[in-house]
Amino acid sequence: MQAVVLDILLVIPGLLESILGKAPMSGFALQIYINAYNTIWLFVLGSFLFAVGKVAIGQTPRLPLVADAADAQIR
16 A cells, blocks of 8 residues: 555656646746655655565565555545
């Protein structure tokens, strides 16, 4: 379930881009756009590395923010 939440997180920027039109081409809006994409990508990469590390030592990974969202979807 945590993987599904992470996948949805990766889809959100593209969905917002298609709803709002095309991406900004310059200025402050472009910087916000780039930072948002980078932040989401780095969060997912960090979550992946955390999960791989936990599995490598034989523990079940429970990602801090993602696990709570996944648990809320199950209830």
